[in-house]
Amino acid sequence: MENLDKSAFLQHFAQLEQPLREEILAHSTFKHLKEGEEALRTGQYITSTVLLSEGLLKVYREDDEGKEFLMYYLEPGNACALSMMCSARDTQSQIRVKAVDDAEIILIPSHLSELWLARYKSWHNFVIASYRQRFEELLQTLDSIAFKGLDERLLFYLKRHVKVSGKQIRLSHQQIATELSSSREVISRLLKKLEQTGAITLNRNYIQVHDLEKV
Amino acid sequence: MENLDKSAFLQHFAQLEQPLREEILAHSTFKHLKEGEEALRTGQYITSTVLLSEGLLKVYREDDEGKEFLMYYLEPGNACALSMMCSARDTQSQIRVKAVDDAEIILIPSHLSELWLARYKSWHNFVIASYRQRFEELLQTLDSIAFKGLDERLLFYLKRHVKVSGKQIRLSHQQIATELSSSREVISRLLKKLEQTGAITLNRNYIQVHDLEKV
DNA sequence: GAGTGGCAGTGACTCGTATTACAGAAGAAG
């Protein structure tokens, strides 16, 4: 483990007790993920709790026919709540976690994270807080799918993207369509409309966001 | 508190440690909900953790225009995961919990349930398990909304209903439509189709389910 | 500079679902 990783970890998980952080450093595996690499996939057994210390992960759902949709992003300091649900998941559909940018993750063996729940109050709080946060985000996603038209969902998607990685959105229309489980043509049309309002500017392979709030 | 309530509680929460159950009995409020009554509503502060010892609750989402959709049901022995997320929720849209049948709920003051997390391992496990379970169910709901057509969602809905309250579904088409955030006419048509396959029989104000699996 | 492949724009068409409008049927109330 390099010192760089260590300091990123310490910085983003400052709320954890000192002895706990030492335990984590001592017993976990640090792993580097390249952009596009997969962190974990359900269906396979999950044997570790995953913490994110650097980079950006996206958590998304995929059905049997390969259609997918974005659940939420994980930023440094977050944990993958799913990896804490170590109960063997036997559902048909899949959750995937993929690195959007290069990322640095920390793998904690499940039996330890289980043990720490009782031993370290800050760990316990962290886990509970993670659940809550993810639950909330999932609900928001659910809302937007259930109640909103595609135009609003796109807006929601763009906003979220701006929040985690800035106003230059380096994605093709096709990629956006996939994450919203829609189709390129439709997204193109909606983006065009947004451009006409002046909220964004379209370019090949990236979108320049100006102001999404006023729309 | 009547003895009847007490014994229902003990029966459905047998996995909790004895001393914990005594604390619960000593410090909580038991409350009876009539069919249709509301257990809690977000937006208002949540000051208690809610356990269900008798009856059936439905947890659903409602947007600003009054459209709603069902998230999941809670059965005796379950807890309302949301009521454990005591962090003041400031989101715009609402979650509601309503009694489908007459129900018996137990209100535990938040500060106690917080305290018990550290003190009673069985409580801690219970809380974590609740989160997991609700998360899973929410994901299933999400899946069905995102990937499935209304026909499959209806099927999913009926199956879930059968599981929690038997093969006599005492609901009008309108009620079903609302919970799926669709419209009555559409549901009527789809139900008619199902009847033609022999899976169900339609009656005024209730549906007799025969076999939903073979469809 | 010609060829090639991925990306973006656009129109026509289809499909599922929502909406509107109405009519008949079953109960409830009088």
Add this chain to the structure above:
DNA sequence: CTTCTTCTGTAATACGAGTCACTGCCACTC
């Protein structure tokens, strides 16, 4: 029995979004 209300069935229509077909555009390679 009559009236009223609530529930259910059905047909016509409207609309959003997905699909198909095709065109033009940019960037990269040879």
